[in-house]
Amino acid sequence: MSPEPTLPQILHWVVLLPLASATLLLLWRSVPRVLVTALGVGSVAGAALLTVLIGWHWLQTPEPVTQVLWTWMQLESFTPRIALQLDGLSLTMMGVITGVGGLIHSYASGYMRDDPGYRQFFAYMNLFVAMMLLLVLADNLLLLYLGWEGVGLCSYLLIGFWNQDPANGRAARKAFITTRVGDTAMAVGLFLLFRELQTLDIGAILAAAPQAWADGGTMPTLIALLILGGAVGKSAQLPLQAWLPDAMAGPTPVSALIHAATMVTAGVYLVARLHGVYLAAPVALEVVGWVGALSLLLAGGAALAQTDIKRVLAYSTMSQIGYMFLALGAGAWHAAIFHLMTHAFFKALLFLASGSVILACHHEQDIFRMGGLRRKLPLAFWSFVVGGAALAALPVVTAGFWSKEAILGAAWSGGYASWWTMGTLTAFLTGLYTFRLVFIVFFGGQKMQAHDADNWRMRVPLGALILLSVGGGLIALPLSGVLPADPAAPETHWPEIVAVLAGLGGIALAWHWYGRGATGLPAESALRALAKSGWGFDALYDALFVRPLYALARVNRLDIVDRFYGAVAHGFMQLHKLALRPQTGRLRWYAAAMAAGAVVLLGAAQWT
């Protein structure tokens, strides 16, 4: 019986496996396709297996463990380390990332099997998984920021993966630039945080925050708000949410992994991790809740007007992350992370199923061109039903029910009546738009040719995610040592019943409108158009930021600054031409110059 390796010795392999695979796939250009699949899927599956082992071992003695790899830099009192921290929260996140990520990678090996960029795809996906794991395992904020930026980069690379189409590049740039705005706010927040607490070590921050800022004040609020800016950008909440629908330009596995299950939840993780800072700044915490509440309502409304199957799911993601932010704002930390996990299950399921639908319909994505597909694509149909039910929080039998109820219950018992109202209203909208999607795509008359294009590598993850969407609510997360306790559940049950009825009401209305499938195209109206565009934020930002910048560029058309330097160069050129004039090439001129020089010298010698 060989001695079991201790946790500090194998923790870094979870990050290293996908990272090594990514490096190898990037550098070895002629790697055979079979090996790409083996490495790409196998590295994440291996990381998942390691996570299970680590989790099993750790749960026996659930104490936070830190593995220090080396010291990153040493600048007087600032010595960040490359160190990985294992506690309940990071273990949960690891499980989600590697588990759901592994399933998505397996699906992707089938979905992308005909794509010429197969190798690069898996290289970027593995790099993303490595960066995301680094983000959640980081024990100091600098290392977290490294992972933060890394996932942003991979998101850009993967959104614009099919780079032949310039629209994809635009979507990728939009995503990157919008999140960059948030990242910059976060960086400023980190600077201020370091200035206040002289450390970026997460444990040290959480220990020092209550004493340093016992009476609230502007500094913790400012820091919390700036870090919230970063979280809002990454998680596509108001006001930095406009990039997520356009990010659907990337391949469907990318949308599933990055823009549903993992990267967009990084903001939730960040706020939860820094709960100490937010508890010291109650104003900021309330802002977090409001951001979530407004985002979930607006996104829910927008999802109702979408016609692209992936855009419905994108707005749905925005809405559900709004729920997580709402939970954080209400102090329901456990509920937020719980919903993060269940959302990863059913949203990934929905996205992968939509990928199967898209593949079957030969890359068609407009739902009004589809219809009656439930006979041709049974697995996709049932995936949508189960995933949609979880999304709409069908009582008891779905994981989504338990997490959403926890959130709304905490909002009610925390006294946030307006948030509860918005959340319940959106539960109605969620049921409505989700089953509108299901009915239009899978019911009614078939409008186009479709044939099932899935292979076993795509079917198994779908099945696994179906099971997780149903039973995931029973998973008890080991968060008690990490996050403060949630508010107690409300004593009466009727808020819960109202929320359930709202969800069921939405499903019923969808059945009423679309039960026979789509009957013609929806009527055009100004409200519908506004909702479809995401409530006009793109136009707003265009008018506020883009046009003034273009106007400034037009004003500076002549490039004033460059002209100045050009003038300097021009001046010297003129001086040069002036200096050239005496060189005439004529003998007498040179002789005269010498004579004049002699006269001057003699004169100088005489009078000095």
Add this chain to the structure above:
Amino acid sequence: MSALFYTASAVAIAATLLAITRAHPVHALLYLIVSLLAVAATMLALGAPFAAMLEVLVYAGAIMVLFVFVVMLLNLGPGVDAEERRWLRPRFWIGPGALAALLFVQLVVMLSGSTAPLAVHEVGPRAVGMLLFGSYLLAVELGSMLLLAGLVSAYHLGRREAPRSMST
């Protein structure tokens, strides 16, 4: 002696002035020869007969003859005359004349303070020869090498057909 000196100097200056203002090359050369002879007379008046003799033999007798030979070779005759006249308008003399005059004035101002007498004694060829082949022997040898170099260069450069290294 001083009378010879002043007379010869006047002739020299006048002849030089005429030499530099003639259009015809041969006329200019002839006036220059006159000037050189006058300078030789000046040297004689200063008690340097050897220098005077060399002036006549070498300067006027060899160097100026070389000039005349070149004029003959190039057949510089009437055509040159007209061209030179065109280039000798009075207004061309103003600038250079002023410059040269300025230089002359400066030199005179610098040199006017000297009042030491000259030509106290004559310094004969014997004394010059003793010094030339005594202390200045090295200079003489170097001078002969210089003349050799001049000889070779003149021979090479004076060829009719163009040497391959030069290009038009």
Add this chain to the structure above:
Amino acid sequence: MSVPLGHALGVCAALFALGLAGLLVRRGLLFSLMCLEIMLNAAGLAFVVAGSRWVQPDGQVMFVLVLTLAAAEVAVGLALLLQIHLRFKTLDTDAVSGMKA
């Protein structure tokens, strides 16, 4: 009754200035060389004058060397003049201004 040094050197200066003026004005190459000879001659005369002032033969020795120099220079200069005439078909110094910037 002897000549003051200043006068003799003044004669040299006058000859030199005349040669300089000629060099600056005359455009024909032959005349330029001629004016160079005038200036060299004036310098040589100055040496002789100096030797006469100190009643030493050194002045005349220097004059001999100056003469040697002038001879060599004229030989080479005239050879060059012949070449220029061969190539440019003119003796205009302004025509051979290939060193113009």
